[in-house]
Amino acid sequence: MPPRPITAAQVRRDFNDLRAVVHYAKAAHELGLWASERLMIERHFPDRAAPLLEAGCGAGRVCVALHALGYQNLTAFDFAQELVDQAIALAAERRASIAFHHADATKLASHPAFASARFAGAFFLFNGLMQIPLRRNRRRALRQLAAVCAPGAPLLFTTHDRDHSPAERVSWRLEALRWAEGKQDPRLREFGDRRFSDDCGDTFMHLPDRAEILADLAATGWRHAEDHLRRELAKESASVRAFSDECRFWVAHRA
Numbered sequence: 001m002p003p004r005p006i007t008a009a010q011v012r013r014d015f016n017d018l019r020a021v022v023h024y025a026k027a028a029h030e031l032g033l034w035a036s037e038r039l040m041i042e043r044h045f046p047d048r049a050a051p052l053l054e055a056g057c058g059a060g061r062v063c064v065a066l067h068a069l070g071y072q073n074l075t076a077f078d079f080a081q082e083l084v085d086q087a088i089a090l091a092a093e094r095r096a097s098i099a100f101h102h103a104d105a106t107k108l109a110s111h112p113a114f115a116s117a118r119f120a121g122a123f124f125l126f127n128g129l130m131q132i133p134l135r136r137n138r139r140r141a142l143r144q145l146a147a148v149c150a151p152g153a154p155l156l157f158t159t160h161d162r163d164h165s166p167a168e169r170v171s172w173r174l175e176a177l178r179w180a181e182g183k184q185d186p187r188l189r190e191f192g193d194r195r196f197s198d199d200c201g202d203t204f205m206h207l208p209d210r211a212e213i214l215a216d217l218a219a220t221g222w223r224h225a226e227d228h229l230r231r232e233l234a235k236e237s238a239s240v241r242a243f244s245d246e247c248r249f250w251v252a253h254r255a
């Protein structure tokens with residue numbers, strides 16, 4: 001039987017897998033915020049008392065670190081229950097008062113905790129938005145985030161960038177030829193998708209180009225404000241670079 005195309009349920013199973021849980025919990029305990037994340041959050045979310053939402057919080061790496069920086073009104077959610085449990089445990093250990101929820105970004109507004117929410121800002125860091133299979137579902141998540149944010153609220157998120165280096169550009173030209181001949185990995189749904197396995201388990205990731213994200217923001221109630229490759233923002237430590245590849249930071253405002 002040919003391998004089946006990747007679904008959101010498969011992605012969720014991958015994140016609930018013990019290998020992924022250990023990987024993200026270790027990062028939440030030991031790594032904390034990247035220099036670039038801290039810079040962008042402090043620049044775009046200066047009010048530490050404002051109600052802020054973290055989507056795809058995983059084991060709490062970002063929100064628990066933000067609480068330690070004085071952010072007082074944090075809500076965070078993830079669709080992988082095992083990771084939410086890790087985040088709750090870490091927040092309790094660090095005495096961080098954060099509201100955690102088990103929720104899916106593509107169905108947020110129908111979740112009872114978010115039905116009447118109006119956040120002053122939101123973030124979806126370390127490429128979580130790009131781990132939602134199919135562009136229409138990523139757009140759905142962006143619309144749902146817009147629905148729970150106040151007009152003008154900033155959204156900060158990261159993605160990979162298919163064009164960020166000559167080697168990437170060559171590899172995507174080859175991938176385009178495979179798609180043109182119908183020889184791509186049959187588990188992939190759209191050009192730009194990648195599925196790989198390493199010692200933290202199986203990972204699905206969509207790698208966009210810049211035009212794709214600009215169009216998605218415009219179509220989903222967000223006004224693009226700025227975007228930068230991580231290397232343009234900060235020099236990250238060796239441990240951050242071992243944990244994560246180059247990415248692009250995006251800032252948009254709720255229209």
Ligand SMILES: C[S@@+](CC[C@H](N)C(=O)[O-])C[C@H]1O[C@@H](n2cnc3c(N)ncnc32)[C@H](O)[C@@H]1O
Nearest residue numbers: 015056057058061078079080104105126128131
């Ligand atoms: C790369 S991990 C990053 C986790 C955490 N933000 C960090 O930086 O350590 C991406 C996260 O997005 C979550 N995620 C992916 N799709 C989601 C969805 N549809 N709804 C909510 N969370 C989602 C995953 O479960 C995972 O925890």
